[in-house]
Amino acid sequence: MERVKVLIVDDEHDFRQLFIKRFTLRNLDVDGVGSGREALKALDRKEYDVVVLDVRMPGMDGIETLKEIKKHHPSSEVIMLTGHGSVKSGIEGMSHGAFDYVLKPFKIDDLLERILKAHERRVLSRGG
Numbered sequence: 416m417e418r419v420k421v422l423i424v425d426d427e428h429d430f431r432q433l434f435i436k437r438f439t440l441r442n443l444d445v446d447g448v449g450s451g452r453e454a455l456k457a458l459d460r461k462e463y464d465v466v467v468l469d470v471r472m473p474g475m476d477g478i479e480t481l482k483e484i485k486k487h488h489p490s491s492e493v494i495m496l497t498g499h500g501s502v503k504s505g506i507e508g509m510s511h512g513a514f515d516y517v518l519k520p521f522k523i524d525d526l527l528e529r530i531l532k533a534h535e536r537r538v539l540s541r542g543g
Contacts, residue, residue, distance in 0.1 A: 418444040419534045420462065424454040424480065425469040425496065434467070437523055443530070451475030451483070458488045465514075465533045467526070470497040470504040478507055485512040490541060492533035494526075 421443050423434045431447035438445045446461070448454050452475055454466065466484060470477035481493055495516040497505035505516030514533040517526055 418442060419530065420444045420464045421446075421530060422454060422457055422463040422466045423447040424449075424451065424466060424472070424477075426450060426472045427469075438527070438530075441527055443527075451477070451480030454480055455483055455487070458484065458491065462488075463491055464537050465530050466491055466493045467530070468493055468495055468508075468513075470495055470501050470508065478504060478511065481508055481511050481513055490537060492537050494529055494533060496521075 421438060423431050423445060425431050425447070426449050428449065431449065435445045435447050446457060448457050450472060454468070468477050468480060477495055481495065484491060484493055492514040493508070493512070495505050495508035495513045496519055497516055498519045502518070505518070508516055514536065515529050517529060
């Protein structure tokens with residue numbers, strides 16, 4: 416079985432590295448980038464099953480990045496990461512095609528479960 420390919424998009428370097436380490440140990444194929452623009456470039460180079468996208472980032476924010484991802488890579492599922500103060504943004508992301516949103520801080524196994532469900536939906540939408 417092919418490993419689930421995940422792209423983490425967050426401007427906090429330490430968070431990305433921790434995320435990559437923990438999810439690689441859980442047998443996911445994980446890459447990380449620090450901005451929305453870098454995410455779009457990464458998606459042009461490699462197909463990802465699931466993008467985990469921070470809502471608040473300098474430059475291109477998560478909602479703007481989500482819209483571009485859905486325009487150019489509609490089959491990639493997106494999970495929005497949002498802080499307590501930006502629940503509205505997470506919900507807004509859902510209205511623009513995000514699969515789900517997760518509040519920070521989160522439990523790693525909860526996010527893993529959501530990633531696997533997003534991957535399952537992607538596989539089913541592509542016909543297996």
